[in-house]
Amino acid sequence: MCSSDLAVSLTAQGAILDVLDGETLYERGFLFTLGQELTARDRLYQGSQHVADPLQQQEREWRTNAAIQYGLRHDFQIGLSLDWTDLSHTGVGLDEHSQGIGDVEILAKYRFLRFDGKGFATNFALLGGLSLPSGDDDQRSGGVRLEPDLQPGSGSLDPMLGVAVTHEPGRWRFNAATMAHLRTDLDHDHTNPGSDLLLDL
Numbered sequence: 001m002c003s004s005d006l007a008v009s010l011t012a013q014g015a016i017l018d019v020l021d022g023e024t025l026y027e028r029g030f031l032f033t034l035g036q037e038l039t040a041r042d043r044l045y046q047g048s049q050h051v052a053d054p055l056q057q058q059e060r061e062w063r064t065n066a067a068i069q070y071g072l073r074h075d076f077q078i079g080l081s082l083d084w085t086d087l088s089h090t091g092v093g094l095d096e097h098s099q100g101i102g103d104v105e106i107l108a109k110y111r112f113l114r115f116d117g118k119g120f121a122t123n124f125a126l127l128g129g130l131s132l133p134s135g136d137d138d139q140r141s142g143g144v145r146l147e148p149d150l151q152p153g154s155g156s157l158d159p160m161l162g163v164a165v166t167h168e169p170g171r172w173r174f175n176a177a178t179m180a181h182l183r184t185d186l187d188h189d190h191t192n193p194g195s196d197l198l199l200d201l
Contacts, residue, residue: 018069018079020177020200022123022166024111025071031079037063057091069107075114079107085135085152098139100152104132109164120169127179129160156184162198176201 018033025031039061044053067081083102090096106129113124135153139146148154162179181196 018067019077019107019109019127019129020162020164020179020198021175022111022125022164022177024073024075024109024123024125025069025077027071027074029071029077031069033065033067035065037061037065039063053091055091055094057089057094060086060088062086063102067107075111077109079105079109081105081107083135083152087150087152089147089150096141096146096150098136098141098146098150098152100136100139102135103153103158104134105160106130106132107160120167122168123166125164125166127160127162127164127177131156131158131160131181133157154183158183 018031039059041059042057044051044057062085064084065081067079069077069079071077082104084100085102086097086099088097108128109125110128111123111125115122131154133153133155135151135155137148137151137153137155139151158181160179160181162177164175164177167174177198177200179198179200181198183195
């Protein structure tokens with residue numbers, strides 16, 4: 001099976017990056033982020049080998065993300081995130097476009113463990129979230145429903161769960177995190193975009 005793959009990220013990848021560490025905000029502290037992300041794909045692969053694409057396909061994905069995080073306690077924070085998406089898939093005989101508001105994401109982080117030593121600190125946190133089906137998942141091109149990857153929304157209620165650690169020796173800072181995003185099929189239309197597993201170092 002062939003697939004296209006050439007991605008370039010210009011800025012932060014949504015609000016998920018705001019929680020991928022072991023530290024939490026101060027109590028009553030705020031963090032507001034606004035970013036854009038561009039993903040471009042224009043190469044066709046069969047396995048790991050680049051092959052010619054007779055359709056000359058190109059995919060472009062622009063995402064503008066706004067997010068706010070709030071520290072309920074010194075060890076627990078919550079957040080809210082929303083995307084605006086502009087998606088396209090073009091090529092010979094192809095001209096598919098969609099745009100609109102994406103799914104709202106509710107995010108939470110609980111720092112359950114902290115070690116303090118001479119010249120270092122290490123923090124461990126649980127990550128969680130829920131993606132709400134606020135975005136449109138029924139956009140069409142030429143009367144045909146677009147594929148899930150071209151829809152602004154997922155049409156499903158999708159939980160997220162992960163863990164993160166931050167180690168700070170002196171003035172250095174090292175983060176490691178993983179988060180699973182489970183995609184469900186709330187509207188039973190069999191078109192969910194598939195689950196994700198994010199690893200971050």
